[in-house]
Amino acid sequence: MARSSSWHRMSNFMRKYRKIPHSSFKTKWNESLKHKYAMEELKTGLVATGSISIENGGAMRTIINSFRLHNCEPTPQAYRFVIKTLAKTSQLENIASVLNHLESSEKFDTPESIFRDVIFAYGFSGRIEEAIDVFFKIPNFRCVPSAYTLNALLSVLVRNRQSLTMVPEILMKASKMGVRLEESTFGILINALCRIGEVDCATELVKHMSEESLIIDPRLYSLLLSSVCKHKDSSRFDVIGYMEELRKTRFSPDLRDYTVVMRFLVEGGRGKEVVSVLNQMKCDRIEPDIVCYTIILQGVVADEDYAKAEKLFDELLLLGLTPDVYTYNVYISGLCKQKDIDGGMKMVDCMRKVGSEANVVTYNILIKALVEVEDMSGAKSLWEEMERNGVERNSHTYDVMIKAFLKVDEVVSAHGLLEEAFNRNLVVKRIRIEEVICSLCDKDLMDEAMELIAHLV
Known part of the structure; x- marks a missing residue:
């Protein structure tokens, strides 16, 4: 009986004094709900009757009041939403007050995404100095800058030549802050240099990436090659040697890359070198398509190497490739240059048999050839044939x-x-x-x- 009484008193004591712990699930759910309602209040406060009313520090008052109303603290998401709203409504002058409050009054670690938004907002509006200033102040906001925000700043700076000159100094200062350059960072710089024609500098960066064993996006190699072919002298630049140098940095050219090089050589009147590129393609086990053969044909015809043109045309047929109207036009042009106009006419008949209709370029080539040999009757006949066949x-x-x-x-x-x-x-x-x-x-x-x-x- 005494034992039962003792247990009863202990039970009463525990019921009276024990602390019932709150359910962690209920606490998180409650906080999330309050933040949700606060964000809705914030959005309502920022947008009133379709117009933004956040001037003269109103943005910060709206944040504070919205969250105070629901008994919770402002979140990083709230600050990011306000900054984006200010940017969209072209009220960039009010961003500074939001950042000042974020720096001095909040305690949470500020996400980098906020600074990325601010840098883009300033940078794309031409406020370059303010964008740079925000990047270097990131540590003041309890945040460690990384390539994420550096890339945002570089994306802004590389948009024009004037601000591009500031990049080396920015990179040095960022390095002292402990920001590590990533592959994506080099990609931004290489893209920018290629765009303005500074392909030599871009090439040096790619070589540096290779030496540092960084992973190089294959698209950067293609970009370099196409930029070289765009900005260099097609009659003189050693593009084949350049491609071989890139190979030393783990570059494996594909069909598109070879096509770009071939077109570059043909533009420079270097038909013989185009053939060597074709041979290299075969060594790399890359099958040339009809576009490649058309470009090569154009090069050898321009060089008046008609025997080689015949051989190439037979070769593409043996490979099972189907010539298109562009291929036929180049081949017909070669025949006409040899005064073999009858051969050109027969090729037009061959085109029809394989379902490839002659176009205005085909007729222009033949008419010009007939005019050159003073066959006006034949030229007039083709002129009328164009109309009958519906060729404009x-x-x-x-x-x-x-x-x-x-x-x-x-x-x-x-x-x-x-x-x-x-x-x-x-x-x-x-x-x-x-x-x-x-x-x-x-x-x-x-x-x-x-x-x-x-x-x-």
Whole structure:
């Protein structure tokens, strides 16, 4: 009985004095709910009747009042929302007061994402100095800067040449702050340098990345190569040697890269070197497509190496590639340069058989070749065939025919084609119009000549 009484007293004591712990789930849920309501209050306070009302420090008052109303403290998300709202509504002058309060009055560790937003807001509005100042003040906000915010700042600085000159100094200061340059950082710089044509500097950065064993995005190699081909002299620059240098930094060119190099060499009139690039492709086990063969054909035809052109055309057929209209045009151009116009005509028939219709370029090549051998009858026949086949004549077609008619002293026909070109709103060479006017004057066709002069004026 005494034992039972003792247990009863102990039980009463525990019920009277014990502390019942709160459920951690209920506490987190309650806090989350309060923050949710506070954020809704904040959004309502910032946007009133469709217009933002956060001038003269109103932004901070709205944050404080919204969270005080729900008995909780402002969150990083609240600050980020306000800063984004200020940026979207072009009230950048009010961001400073928000940052000052965040720096002096809050205790939480500020997320880097807030500074990234601020840097972009300042930078893309041309306030470069303020963007730089924010980056270097990041440690004051209980935050450790990293490549995340550095990349944001660099993205702003590389947008124009003037601010790009500030990058070396920024990188040095960032390094002293302990910010480590990442692959993405180099990517931003290389992209910027390529864009403004500083491909030599960009190449040095890629080599540095390789020496530091950093992972290089393969797209950077392609960017370098295309930039070199865009900014260097296509008739002189050793692009093949450049590509070999890149190989030493673990570059493996693909079909697109080889195509860019081939086009660069053809533009520079270096058809023989294009063939060596094709051979290198084969060594790398990369199958050239019809675009590659078309470019190579263009190069060897320009070099008047017609035997090589024949060999290449046969080769692409043996590989099972189907020539398109561009390939045929290059090949037909080669035949016409050899005065083999009949061969060019036969190729047009071959095109039809494989379902590739001749286009305006095809006809222009053939008409010009016929005009050069003074076969006006054949040229006129092709001119009419274009209309029957629904192929629209372009400025070049008219120019070739007008010039041909003037050469054989058919001034009226030349004048008729010129008027037709005008009616179709095609651009005609000024010199060709002047030649027609002179020929009309020689034939005493002064009214027609005066009409053309008025048109020219």
